[in-house]
Amino acid sequence: MTNILSGKKIVLGITGSIAAYKSCLIIRELIRRGAEVQVVITPSGKEFITPITLSALTHKPVISEFFSQRDGTWHSHVDLGLWADAMLIAPCTASTLGKMVHGVADNMLVTTYLSMKAPVFIAPAMDLDMYAHPSTQQNLRVLSGWGNHIIEPGSGFLASGLEGKGRMEEPAVIVERLSDFFIERESSRLLSGKKVLITAGPTHEKIDPVRYIGNYSSGKMGFALAEECRRQGAEVWLVAGPVQRECDSRIHRIDVESCEQMYEACTSRFPEMDAAILCAAVADFRVESVADEKIKRGKDDFTLSLVPNPDIAATLGSMKRADQRLVGFALETDHEEEHAVSKLNKKNLDFIVLNSMRNEGTCFQSDDNQITIISRDGVYHYDKKSKSEVACDIVCALSKTIENQPLQ
Numbered sequence: 001m002t003n004i005l006s007g008k009k010i011v012l013g014i015t016g017s018i019a020a021y022k023s024c025l026i027i028r029e030l031i032r033r034g035a036e037v038q039v040v041i042t043p044s045g046k047e048f049i050t051p052i053t054l055s056a057l058t059h060k061p062v063i064s065e066f067f068s069q070r071d072g073t074w075h076s077h078v079d080l081g082l083w084a085d086a087m088l089i090a091p092c093t094a095s096t097l098g099k100m101v102h103g104v105a106d107n108m109l110v111t112t113y114l115s116m117k118a119p120v121f122i123a124p125a126m127d128l129d130m131y132a133h134p135s136t137q138q139n140l141r142v143l144s145g146w147g148n149h150i151i152e153p154g155s156g157f158l159a160s161g162l163e164g165k166g167r168m169e170e171p172a173v174i175v176e177r178l179s180d181f182f183i184e185r186e187s188s189r190l191l192s193g194k195k196v197l198i199t200a201g202p203t204h205e206k207i208d209p210v211r212y213i214g215n216y217s218s219g220k221m222g223f224a225l226a227e228e229c230r231r232q233g234a235e236v237w238l239v240a241g242p243v244q245r246e247c248d249s250r251i252h253r254i255d256v257e258s259c260e261q262m263y264e265a266c267t268s269r270f271p272e273m274d275a276a277i278l279c280a281a282v283a284d285f286r287v288e289s290v291a292d293e294k295i296k297r298g299k300d301d302f303t304l305s306l307v308p309n310p311d312i313a314a315t316l317g318s319m320k321r322a323d324q325r326l327v328g329f330a331l332e333t334d335h336e337e338e339h340a341v342s343k344l345n346k347k348n349l350d351f352i353v354l355n356s357m358r359n360e361g362t363c364f365q366s367d368d369n370q371i372t373i374i375s376r377d378g379v380y381h382y383d384k385k386s387k388s389e390v391a392c393d394i395v396c397a398l399s400k401t402i403e404n405q406p407l408q
Contacts, residue, residue, distance in 0.1 A: 004182045005175075006034030011080055011116070013089035013109045014054070015096045016044025017168070019125040023049065025171035026090060027057045033175070038080065039063065040109045042096065063108055077108065081115035082248065086178060089113070090151070091125030091168045097139040121178060123151040123168050131166030151177055190399035192233030197266060197273045198226045199280035199312070201241030203259045207304065208291035217281035219243035221369060224391040225277055226251050232395055237273070239265045241280055259283050259309040270316050275325040275398060278313050279353075285309060317348030325401050327394070328352045340374050350401045351375035353394060373397055377406050 010030055014023045023039075030037050037058045041051065051062035063080075089096065089109070096110065100122075105111040113120060122143060130136055131153065144150050151169050169177075186192055200222020204212040223245050226238040230251055237252045239262055247253055256262045259282050270276055285306035295302075313328045320326050328349040330340040333356075340354040354372040370384040371393070382393055397407050 003033045004179050004186065005030065008035045008085040008182065009083055010035050010037050010178070011084045011087040011112060011118075012037055012039050013087060013092070013096075013113070014039060014041040014045040014049065015089065015091055015093045015109065015125075016042055016047060017091035017093050017125040018048060019091040019168040020045055020048035022168060022171050023090060024053065024057060026088070026174060027054065029171060029175045030178075031057070033179070038083070040080070040112050042107050042109050045109075066108055066111075077111040077115045080112050081117050084116065084118040086118050086121060086181070087113065087116045088121045088123070088174070088178065090121075090123035090171075090174055092122045094124075094126045094130045094133075094136050094139075097122075097124065097136060097143065101139045101142050119147075119149060119181065121149045121151055121174075121181075123174055124153060124166070125168035126166050128166045149177070149181065186233060189231075189233030190395060191229055191402075194234045194274040194402070195237070195272060196229045196234040196398075197237045197239065197269055197276040198222055198229065199239045199241075199262060199266065199276075199278050199282070200226065201243040201245075202281050203241045203262055203283045203309075204257050205259065205283045205286040205309070206290045207287050208293065208295045210294050213283060213285070213287065214242075215281050215283070217241070217243075219245050220367065221387050221390070222277075222279035223247055224387045225279055225394060228388070228391040228395045229277075232399070234274075237269055239280070241282075259286060259312070263310045263312050263315070266312050267315055267319070270319060270324075273324065275327070275402065276316055277327040277394070277398070278316070279329050280312075281331065282312060283309055311347070313343070313347040313349065320348055325350045325398060327398060327401075329355065331355045331357065333357045337372070337374065337379065340372075344374055344376075351397060351407070373407060375401070375407055378408070380407055 014020050027037050038060055039054045039058055039062045041062055041064050046064060054062045099110045100113055103114060105114055140150055151174055153167050153169055201219030202215045202217035204214045206212050219240060226236050226247055229236045230248055238247060239254045239256060242257050254265050256265055262282060286309050288305040288307045316326055326349050328343060328347060330343050330352050332339050336354055336356045340352050344352045352374050354374060367386060368384055369387050369390045371382050371390055373380045400407055
């Protein structure tokens with residue numbers, strides 16, 4: 001069986017503690033189990049262990065400063081926060097604990113921590129008095145309350161007292177804690193092992209080399225769905241229309257421009273999928289004849305002849321097997337539920353997500369959304385939320401549909 005840490009991306013933060021030498025053992029064990037390790041070290045950490053040693057073990061340059069050279073090249077803490085599956089700070093000194101709690105972003109490690117999207121594991125390392133001090137204990141409680149995973153010192157304990165408490169936990173135990181976390185998370189994720197196809201953004205239908213027919217879709221909802229499906233264990237294929245948005249590198253992204261290109265990408269891949277979520281705002285029509293050169297101003301009136309685009313949802317609905325699930329979206333301006341139910345039935349969807357243009361501050365370009373999910377077993381209304389939270393609701397509904405459970 002593949003090791004649970006195989007392919008995982010780990011940011012290892014090292015601070016200025018005498019236990020910094022143990023980070024080499026942590027790196028070796030993580031890499032032995034198939035993980036990819038990027039070290040971020042504080043300036044004081046380099047006083048205890050050299051970046052050359054760490055770089056030789058990880059086969060990656062060690063990150064310590066904000067700027068890598070004097071030519072303006074800099075290390076992006078935001079990119080590290082998106083890249084990682086987990087951040088481990090081992091050893092973590094009392095000073096760094098305090099900076100993390102109070103947001104003192106004066107070094108690359110704390111800045112990376114503050115930008116981290118992945119779970120964070122903290123292995124404290126200090127002497128007994130510092131560890132037992134109320135300020136240190138308060139900081140640990142705060143960090144734990146924020147969802148960080150504290151790997152309490154344990155290897156130095158004596159049965160009769162506190163001697164050794166504060167000493168960093170042994171590297172093998174730390175790596176095992178990481179492994180246990182991923183085992184538990186993988187087994188509990190809603191879409192673990194599933195393959196999901198998602199469409200996002202608008203399509204642009206060319207008129208001539210410089211003009212097109214399009215819409216206001218930003219792709220935010222579709223990209224949020226792709227990220228949430230990946231977080232819930234799915235392997236995700238994202239067919240994205242022309243939007244300027246980034247996504248997790250582990251998502252299989254397919255960039256398209258027109259409806260026909262999106263149609264080809266979806267129909268060719270859907271047979272391999274467990275589910276598809278069709279979130280893109282696809283143009284219903286395209287120009288019958290695209291001009292090879294820019295159309296010049298001529299008469300006062302100008303007419304475009306439009307022809308229907310292929311219906312991606314209807315085609316996938318006709319292809320759908322009994323073991324596949326298909327989710328559609330409907331953006332309506334009037335008789336919303338009536339139109340959405342019609343699409344649900346005509347296109348053989350398992351459920352449809354209804355957006356209404358009547359809900360101000362939602363839909364196109366907005367960071368928020370307010371949806372109604374309509375399935376064959378009922379109609380479910382949701383409050384206005386951020387699109388990332390709405391993505392969680394939709395993915396939860398999809399997982400229940402896969403398990404043949406009612407949505408609520």
